[in-house]
Amino acid sequence: MLNLVRKDLLLLKRSLWLSALYVLLALFVFRTMPGGALSAATVGATYMFMIQALTQDDKNKSEIMLNSLPMRRQDIVLAKYLSVFIYAILVIIGCLLAQSVVSIIGIPMPIDWISLEKITGALVAMAVLISIYFPIYFKFGYLRSRMVGMILFLTCLFFLPRAVGLTVRELGGVGNPAFRTILAILQEAGNWLQTQADWQIATYLLVLALILMAASARLSLGFYRRREF
Amino acid sequence: MVDTDNILTVNELTKHFRDFSLKNVSFRLPRSYVMGFVGPNGSGKSTTIKLILNLLCKDSGQINVFGLDNLEHELAIKNRMAFVFDENHFYEELSIRDMARIIAPFYRHWEPQTFEKSLKDFDLNPKQKIKQLSKGMKMKFSLAIALSHGAELLIMDEPTAGLDPMARSELLDILATLIQDERNSVFFSTHITPDLDKIADYVTFINQGEIVLSAPKDDILEKYGVIKGSCDLLDEESKRLFVGIKTNQFGFEGLVRDKEKALRHFRGLALLEKPSLEDIMLYTVRGEHHA
Numbered sequence: 053m054l055n056l057v058r059k060d061l062l063l064l065k066r067s068l069w070l071s072a073l074y075v076l077l078a079l080f081v082f083r084t085m086p087g088g089a090l091s092a093a094t095v096g097a098t099y100m101f102m103i104q105a106l107t108q109d110d111k112n113k114s115e116i117m118l119n120s121l122p123m124r125r126q127d128i129v130l131a132k133y134l135s136v137f138i139y140a141i142l143v144i145i146g147c148l149l150a151q152s153v154v155s156i157i158g159i160p161m162p163i164d165w166i167s168l169e170k171i172t173g174a175l176v177a178m179a180v181l182i183s184i185y186f187p188i189y190f191k192f193g194y195l196r197s198r199m200v201g202m203i204l205f206l207t208c209l210f211f212l213p214r215a216v217g218l219t220v221r222e223l224g225g226v227g228n229p230a231f232r233t234i235l236a237i238l239q240e241a242g243n244w245l246q247t248q249a250d251w252q253i254a255t256y257l258l259v260l261a262l263i264l265m266a267a268s269a270r271l272s273l274g275f276y277r278r279r280e281f
Numbered sequence: 282m283v284d285t286d287n288i289l290t291v292n293e294l295t296k297h298f299r300d301f302s303l304k305n306v307s308f309r310l311p312r313s314y315v316m317g318f319v320g321p322n323g324s325g326k327s328t329t330i331k332l333i334l335n336l337l338c339k340d341s342g343q344i345n346v347f348g349l350d351n352l353e354h355e356l357a358i359k360n361r362m363a364f365v366f367d368e369n370h371f372y373e374e375l376s377i378r379d380m381a382r383i384i385a386p387f388y389r390h391w392e393p394q395t396f397e398k399s400l401k402d403f404d405l406n407p408k409q410k411i412k413q414l415s416k417g418m419k420m421k422f423s424l425a426i427a428l429s430h431g432a433e434l435l436i437m438d439e440p441t442a443g444l445d446p447m448a449r450s451e452l453l454d455i456l457a458t459l460i461q462d463e464r465n466s467v468f469f470s471t472h473i474t475p476d477l478d479k480i481a482d483y484v485t486f487i488n489q490g491e492i493v494l495s496a497p498k499d500d501i502l503e504k505y506g507v508i509k510g511s512c513d514l515l516d517e518e519s520k521r522l523f524v525g526i527k528t529n530q531f532g533f534e535g536l537v538r539d540k541e542k543a544l545r546h547f548r549g550l551a552l553l554e555k556p557s558l559e560d561i562m563l564y565t566v567r568g569e570h571h572a
Contacts, residue, residue, distance in 0.1 A: 063372060
C-alpha cells in the first residue's frame, strides 16, 4: 500500500514543488482575510493534488496495469485514502515553512499563522469530502465522478458554511416540534463543546471524521472489488 | 485437483455483455509452449485475457493458471506471470527507472541485475520517459519487467499490432529466446496470423465469442487444405466438405477441414494447396460469403 502512495508522490513530483509557490501566494492573498481562509487554501491545495493523481491514473487507463500486478484491490483503495492525508500534511508543512520564511526574512506582510484549530478544520473538511467522493470514484471511475468531486469541493469550500448558517437561522423560526428538538440538542451540544478545551474539540472532530472515513472506505472496497476494466 | 501439465486451462468460460457474449470458451496451454490466440477484432480475445487477469468478472466457468484457480490464488499467480497489453498503461510522465521502481516492490522475486541487463540488451535508456518511447520500446520495457521477476507465463494482448516489421521481428526473436527456458510459456493474442507461423506451437481460434478450434499448429496445417477446381465439381454434397468457399467464373477455391477426405471425394480432379493460418481464419470467419 505504501508503495502506491509513493507512486502518487512520484507522479506529483513537479506539482509538489509548485505547491511551495502556491502556499506563498495563499499567504499573501489571505493575509487580511478571516481565520478560515487558510484552512480553505489547505483544502484547495490538497484537493488539487488528489485530482492530479487521479487524472494520471485515468490518463492511460493505468488502473489496468495496477490491477494486473500482484496486489490486492483493497490496497489500491486504502492507498488513495492515505495519500490524501499525506498531501494535506505536506501542504500544512509547506504552509508553516512559508510562514517561517516570511517571518525570518522579515517580509513586511501580516501573517495569519496556521493553528491547531485551522489544521483540524482542514483535515476534517478533507475527510468529509473524500468520504463522500471516493465511493463514487471507485464505483464509476474518474471521468464519471469528476463533476461530483468538483461540486463537493466547492460545497466544502464556499457553500457549506453559509448553508449551515442560513438553515439554522431559518429553522429557528420554524414551529415544527421535531426541528425544535433537533435545534435544542444542537444548542446543548454547542454549549457543552464550549466547556471543552480546543484540543478536546479537535480530537472529537477527528474521531468523527475517522469513523465517517472508515464507513466510506468499506463502501469503496465493496464497489472496487466488483469493478470491471 | 491440481493440473500441473497445463500452465493455463480455461474451461467453459462465459461472460455476457449487452452486445457481446463469450460463450463456453475452453482451451489448454501445456507448459513450455507458445499459444497464439487468434481471431478478428471484436471476437473476444481481449475479453478472455481480461478474465484471466481478473480485470473482468466471469459469469461462469473455470480458469486455472499453474494449476491454481485464478481468483482464489490471484496474488500467487500474478507473481509468476507477466503481461503485455495492446496499448500503453504505464504512467507516461515517469521515466523507465521510476516506473520500474514502482512495479518492482510488488513482485516477490524481482532481480534488479536482470532488469538492468534487459534494459541494456533491449537498448532502453532508463532515464527516458515512457511518453518518449515508441510502441516497440514500450513493448520491450514490458518484456524487461517480465524477465526481471522470472515470469513463467507471459500473457500478451495484440503485442505486434501497430509495430513496424523490424520491431515485430525483434519482438518475435525475444519471445523465441524467452521460450528457450523450458519453464516459460507464452499466450498471445493477435489478428496478424503470420506472427503465429513463426513462433506458435498451438493455435486457438476464436470467432464471435466462441472457440472455433484449438490444437497444435502443425496438426491444423496438416489436416486443413485449400482445394481449387472448376465449378462443375461442386454439388450439395461436396459443398458440405468446405469450411468456407468462394467461387467466380474461373472456378472455386475453398478451405476443407479434412484434406484427405476432400481429395478422395474429388478423385484427383481438384488441386490441393497448403493453407496458411490466415486462410483458415478468413474462410472460417466469412464462410460461404468469402470474397
